[in-house]
Amino acid sequence: MSVSLSHVDKLYPGDVAALRNVSVEIARGEQVAVVGPSGSGKTTMLTVLGTLERPSTGEVSVEGLNLSEASDLDLAGLRAHRIGFVFQAFHLQESMSVLDNVANGMLYMGVAQKDRRAAARQALDRVGLSHRVDFRPKQLSGGERQRVAIARALAKRPAIVLADEPTGNLDSKSGGEILELLHQISDDGATLVLITHDERIAASFPRRLQMHDGELIGDHRG
Amino acid sequence: MSTATRDRARLPPHELLAVAGQGLRTRKLRAALSALGIAIGIGAMVAVVGVSSSAQANLIAEIDSLGTNLLTVSPGQDDFGNTTNLPTTAVPMIGAMRDVEGDAPIYQLSQNIYRTAFVPTEETGGIGVEATSDNLPKVVSTSMASGHFLNSVSNRYPEVVLGSAAAATLQIPTANGNILVDIGNQLFAVVGILKPVAIDSSLNPEAFISLPVAERLFALAPDAAEIYVVSDQNTVNYVSNLLPPTADPADPSGVSTSRPSSVLQARAAAQGQFTTLLLGLGAVALLVGAIGIANIMVISVLERRGEIGLRRALGATRRHVTIQFLAESALLATIGGAVGLVIGAGATEIYAASRSEPFIVPLYAIIAAPAAGLLIGALSGVYPAMKAARLSPTEALRA
Numbered sequence: 001m002s003v004s005l006s007h008v009d010k011l012y013p014g015d016v017a018a019l020r021n022v023s024v025e026i027a028r029g030e031q032v033a034v035v036g037p038s039g040s041g042k043t044t045m046l047t048v049l050g051t052l053e054r055p056s057t058g059e060v061s062v063e064g065l066n067l068s069e070a071s072d073l074d075l076a077g078l079r080a081h082r083i084g085f086v087f088q089a090f091h092l093q094e095s096m097s098v099l100d101n102v103a104n105g106m107l108y109m110g111v112a113q114k115d116r117r118a119a120a121r122q123a124l125d126r127v128g129l130s131h132r133v134d135f136r137p138k139q140l141s142g143g144e145r146q147r148v149a150i151a152r153a154l155a156k157r158p159a160i161v162l163a164d165e166p167t168g169n170l171d172s173k174s175g176g177e178i179l180e181l182l183h184q185i186s187d188d189g190a191t192l193v194l195i196t197h198d199e200r201i202a203a204s205f206p207r208r209l210q211m212h213d214g215e216l217i218g219d220h221r222g
Numbered sequence: 223m224s225t226a227t228r229d230r231a232r233l234p235p236h237e238l239l240a241v242a243g244q245g246l247r248t249r250k251l252r253a254a255l256s257a258l259g260i261a262i263g264i265g266a267m268v269a270v271v272g273v274s275s276s277a278q279a280n281l282i283a284e285i286d287s288l289g290t291n292l293l294t295v296s297p298g299q300d301d302f303g304n305t306t307n308l309p310t311t312a313v314p315m316i317g318a319m320r321d322v323e324g325d326a327p328i329y330q331l332s333q334n335i336y337r338t339a340f341v342p343t344e345e346t347g348g349i350g351v352e353a354t355s356d357n358l359p360k361v362v363s364t365s366m367a368s369g370h371f372l373n374s375v376s377n378r379y380p381e382v383v384l385g386s387a388a389a390a391t392l393q394i395p396t397a398n399g400n401i402l403v404d405i406g407n408q409l410f411a412v413v414g415i416l417k418p419v420a421i422d423s424s425l426n427p428e429a430f431i432s433l434p435v436a437e438r439l440f441a442l443a444p445d446a447a448e449i450y451v452v453s454d455q456n457t458v459n460y461v462s463n464l465l466p467p468t469a470d471p472a473d474p475s476g477v478s479t480s481r482p483s484s485v486l487q488a489r490a491a492a493q494g495q496f497t498t499l500l501l502g503l504g505a506v507a508l509l510v511g512a513i514g515i516a517n518i519m520v521i522s523v524l525e526r527r528g529e530i531g532l533r534r535a536l537g538a539t540r541r542h543v544t545i546q547f548l549a550e551s552a553l554l555a556t557i558g559g560a561v562g563l564v565i566g567a568g569a570t571e572i573y574a575a576s577r578s579e580p581f582i583v584p585l586y587a588i589i590a591a592p593a594a595g596l597l598i599g600a601l602s603g604v605y606p607a608m609k610a611a612r613l614s615p616t617e618a619l620r621a
Contacts, residue, residue, distance in 0.1 A: 043616070052534060052615040072539055073231065080537020081229035087619060091532040095248040107241070108537035110232030164619075 001061070002028040002160060002191040003049055008058035010044050010214075018044035019055070020214040028159070031183065031192045033202035036211030042195045043164060045211065049193060050083055050162045051075040063159050080108040084153025084190075086182075088165035090145045092137040098124065098148050099133040105152035116155070123151035127181060143174030147181065154185060161185065163194040167201065179204060231537040238542075242549035249522070253554055256518045259511030260558025260598060261565060264591050267504035268566020272583040273573045274497040280579040281490045288363045288421040290483040291323075291458050295449040295465050298478035306476035307445040312469040319468055321454040321461050326361040327446040329353040331436060333406035335382070335429045337392050341404075347391040351382075351405055351429045352447070353436035361450045362419050369397035369414035376413065376432040380405075380439070383414040387426035405431070408439055422450075422482045508594070511558070512602040519551050519606035523613070530610050531618025540611040547610045551603025552596050559595020563588060 003026040010019035018041045026032055034042050047053045051062055051070075060067040063082050065074060084105070092101050102120035103113065111119075124130050127147040137145055146166055153161055163182060167175030179201060186192035194205065202208045210218030233241070246253040295316065297306045313327045331353060334346040356372045359365060371383050382403060384394065394401055397412045404410075410431065419425040436442045449469070453461035462481065466474035523530070530543055538546075567583045574581040 043620075047616045047619075050535065052619075076231035076534075076537050076539040076542075077229040078537075079535060080231040083535075085532075085535045087532075089528065089619075091528055091619070093244075093248070093529065095244065105536060107237065108231040108233055108533075108542065110230070110234065113237075 002026050002030065002063060003193070004059075004061045005048070005055075006059040008048065008055040008060055010041075010048060010053065011056040017214050019048065022058075022214075022216045024209060024216060024219065026191060026193065028191055029186070029189050030207060031186045031205050032194070032207045032209060033205035034193060034195045034209045034211060035197065035199060035202035037197060039213075040211040041214040042197070042211050044214075046162050046164050046193065046195050049160070050085060051078055076108070080106075081156065082159040084156060084158035084161045086146070086149050086153050086161065086163040086166045088168040090137070090149045090169075092145055092148055092152075094137055096136075097133065098129065098135050098137065098140070101137065101148055102151045102155050106156045109156060119155045120151065123155040124148070126154065126185075127151045141174070142170050143177060146170060146174070146178050150178070150181060150185070158190055160191045160193065163192070165195055165197070167196075167198075175201075231539055231542065233538070233542050233545075238545060238549055239553070241546055242553050245522075245526075245546070245550045246554055252518060252522075256511075256515050257554050257558035257561065259514040260508065260555045260595055261561040263504060263508035263511045264559045264562025264594060265565030265569070266507055266562075267501055267594075268563055268583060268587050268591055269569035269573075270497055270500040270504055270566075271587045272566055272570030272581075274493055274500075275582040275584050276570060276574040276579045277577075278490050278493055279582050280577075281486060281493070283580070284420055285483050285486045285490075288483065288486075290481070291453050291455045292362065292421055292482055293451045293453060293458070293462050293465065294422070294480050294482060295451060295469050296447065296478050296480075297445075298476045300473075300476050306470075306473070308449070308477065309470050309472075310444045312477075313446055313449060315468050315471075316449055316451060316465065319461065319464065321457040322451055323454060324357060324361045324452040326355050326358040326450045328358075328448040328450070329433065329436065329442055329445075330447040331406075331431075331440050331442065333440055335388070335392070335410075336404040339404045339407065347388075347427075349388045349391055349427055349429055351431065353433045353442060354430050355433065358430065358450070359416060361452050362425060363421060364417050364419045367415045367417045368395075369399070369412070371414050371416070372430060372432045377434045380408055380410040380435055381413045381431070382410040383416060383430045384412060385416050385426040385428045385430070386418040388429050389415040391427065403429075405429070406440055421486065508598060512555075512598045515551055515555055515599060516602035516605060519547060519603055520609065522550075523547065523606045523610045526610075527613060527618040530613050531615050531620075534615035535619065543613075544607045544611040547607035548600060548603045551606065552599035555595040555599025555602070556592050557595070559592040559598075562595070563591035566591070 006023050008019055008022045011017050034045055036042050048055055048060055051067060054067050065078055099117060099120050102123055103116035106116045106119060124133055127150055129147050167178050182192060196202055208220045209216055297308050300306050316322060317325050329352060331351045333351050335349050335351050359371050394412055397415045399411045399413050401412045402409045403412055462479055465479045466477035469477045533543060570583055571581050
C-alpha cells in the first residue's frame with residue numbers, strides 16, 4: 001500500500017476540524033483525484049499525505065512509514081526522497097535558471113550538484129522543456145512554469161506525486177496538457193494524488209475521492 | 223521498517239553555504255545595504271585601532287630612537303617641603319660614575335633674552351636663559367636645525383644657541399652669527415638653533431650660553447638646576463638608584479631623579495585609553511548594524527514564506543531552515559565585517575600616510591573584524607531563523 005489513512009481527524013486551533021474521521025487506502029501506482037469545494041479539507045488531506053502535517057488523531061501511513069511514530073527527520077527524509085509536490089502557485093525561484101530550479105528538487109537528498117543537474121536535464125527533457133534549461137522562470141509561460149514544477153517533482157523519481165490544483169492558474173489548453181503529462185508520469189508506476197475542485201478534471205481519473213466539510217463522502221472508481 | 227526510514231534528508235555544509243549565498247544574491251541591494259551597516263561599524267573600529275596603533279608605533283619608534291637611557295637629576299624637596307639645592311660637587315661626581323656615558327648640566331640664569339634692548343623688560347616671551355656644556359645636544363638626542371651648538375669659541379665670546387620654541391618666539395628662523403640678541407644688557411650672537419627636543423620638551427623654550435661666559439658676565443649660581451645623564455642601556459635602573467647618593471652623599475633624599483622616556487611611554491598608554499572610548503562608540507554603531515540585520519532578516523522570512531514552505535516540501539527539516547537563515551545572516555555580516563576591515567585599513571593608511579607614520583593594523587583586528595561580523599550575524603539571525611523554522615509548511619505554501 002502506498003498510502004493509508006485510518007480514522008484521521010485534523011483539528012486546527014479554535015476547534016476547526018479540517019479532516020473528520022477520514023479512512024482511505026491508496027495502492028501503489030494508483031491515480032486518484034480528491035475533489036470537493038473550497039474549505040472541504042482537500043489541501044489538508046494533501047499536506048497530511050505529504051507528511052507536512054501530522055494528524056490530530058488516527059493513523060496515517062505513507063510508503064510504510066507511520067506518521068505518529070516517525071521522527072521529523074524521518075518524515076523530512078521521506079519527502080526528500082519519495083514524495084514529489086506540484087503546487088498551483090508553482091513556487092519556482094526567480095533568481096535561478098530553470099535547470100537549477102529542477103535540480104533543487106533533489107537538494108535535500110544529499111546528491112552531488114552534478115548528478116542533480118543531470119537528473120534535472122532528463123526530467124526537463126521528459127516534460128518537453130529541454131530547450132528552456134537556461135531560461136529564468138519569468139521568461140516562461142504559465143504552462144511551461146508548471147511543467148518546470150512537474151520536472152522538479154519528477155527528477156527524484158518519487159514514489160508519490162501530490163499535486164495541489166496544478167491547473168488552477170492555467171488556461172484550459174495548458175491545463176489539459178499538464179493533466180496529460182501527470183497521467184503519463186504516473187503510468188510509470190508512481191502514485192498520483194491530485195487535488196481539484198473541478199469535477200471535469202476529476203472525471204479523467206480512474207478513482208475519485210469526494211470531500212465535503214472535512215469528511216470523505218464518496219469514493220468512486222471507474 | 224520500510225526503506226523509507228533509511229532515507230535521510232541531508233544538506234552538506236558546502237550546499238548550505240551555496241543556498242545562503244543564493245538567498246543573498248536574490249536580494250542584492252537589500253543585502254548590500256544591511257551589510258553596509260556592519261561594514262561602517264567595523265570599519266570605524268578598525269580605523270580607531272589602526273590609527274591609534276600607527277600613532278603608538280610612531281611614538282614607540284621615537285622613544286626607541288631617543289633611547290630610554292636618559293635620566294635627569296634635579297633638586298628635590300627637604301623634609302619641610304622647601305626646594306633643595308644640588309651640591310656643587312654633584313656634576314663632577316656624576317660625571318665620574320662608571321656606567322654614565324655622558325652628562326650635561328643646566329645652570330639657570332636670572333637674566334632674560336630680548337630681540338633688542340628696546341623691548342620692554344616684562345616681555346620675556348617665557349624664554350629662560352641657561353648655561354650648559356657643549357655636549358647637551360648629544361646627551362638629549364637632538365641636533366641642530368641651523369648653525370652650530372656652543373663650542374670652544376662660545377666659551378670665550380658671547381654666543382647663544384636657541385631652543386626651537388625660543389627661536390620661534392624671537393622670530394629668528396635661521397642662525398648664522400649675524401643676528402644679535404640682548405641678554406642682561408649684553409649682546410650675544412645667535413650661532414645655532416636646536417631641533418625640537420622630543421624626549422624633554424622643556425628644553426625647547428630656552429636659550430643656551432656657555433658656562434665660562436655665564437660665569438664671567440653674570441652671577442651664576444654654583445649649583446646645577448638640572449643634570450641630564452646618559453647611562454649604559456643595561457644599567458639604567460642601577461644608575462638611577464645610585465644618582466641621588468652620588469649627587470648629594472649627605473642628603474640623597476633631597477635629590478630627585480626622573481626618566482623622561484617614561485613620560486612618553488605614559489603618553490602612549492594614555493592614547494590607548496582614548497582608543498577604548500572610541501571603540502565603545504564603534505560598538506554602538508555595530509549594535510545598530512546588528513539590529514538592522516535582524517530587522518531585514520525578519521522581513522525576509524515574512525516575504526519568503528513560499529520558499530520556506532517549498533523547502534519543507536522538498537525535504538528540509540526545521541533545522542535545515544534554521545541553519546539556512548542563520549547562515550544567510552552570518553554570511554551577510556561576515557561580508558560586512560570584511561568590507562569594514564578594508565574600509566578601516568584604508569582610513570588608517572590615509573591617516574598614516576598624511577602624518578608620515580607607519581601603517582599598522584594589528585593582527586588581532588584583521589582576525590576580529592570578520593569574526594565579529596560572523597558573531598553579530600549569527601546572533602542577529604537567531605530570532606528570524608527560529609521564526610522561519612516555526613512556520614507551518616501548510617501556511618507557508620499558501621503564501
